[in-house]
Amino acid sequence: MSLPRAQDDRAAPAAHLSLLGGFELAVHDDPVPLSGGSARLLAFVAMRCRAAVPRALVAQTLWPAAPERCAYANLRSALARLPRPSRDALDVRPDEIHLAHHVSVDLHRARRTAYRALDPAVAVHDLGQKAEVKKGTFLYAER
Numbered sequence: 001m002s003l004p005r006a007q008d009d010r011a012a013p014a015a016h017l018s019l020l021g022g023f024e025l026a027v028h029d030d031p032v033p034l035s036g037g038s039a040r041l042l043a044f045v046a047m048r049c050r051a052a053v054p055r056a057l058v059a060q061t062l063w064p065a066a067p068e069r070c071a072y073a074n075l076r077s078a079l080a081r082l083p084r085p086s087r088d089a090l091d092v093r094p095d096e097i098h099l100a101h102h103v104s105v106d107l108h109r110a111r112r113t114a115y116r117a118l119d120p121a122v123a124v125h126d127l128g129q130k131a132e133v134k135k136g137t138f139l140y141a142e143r
Contacts, residue, residue: 041090
């Protein structure tokens, strides 16, 4: 199953990545099973808020104990092992990785809502979103 591209920016995203209250990638509301390594890779890139993440930073952050050459090899392997739906959630370039534009992220939505709530020009009822508080861990780390 691959992610269809949204028709335009106003269309609902084809995929949703949840980081708050636990990790989950869903495509058309169907959860996509991922290994811990794949989940960490997607979560790390998603937390950068659509900014380009240099591959060197990803490799060094996810494999800090590995020599640079091994960390890069681990990143290449991790990208190659991603199942199709999660691979489509990333825009992988030679020197950087982005989260694909057709993927929504709950953390990004929560951040936007928080910033709007702090704006004195925005009335609380104008926020247009119900703040949803999730209990649990943020990006549970498997050991």
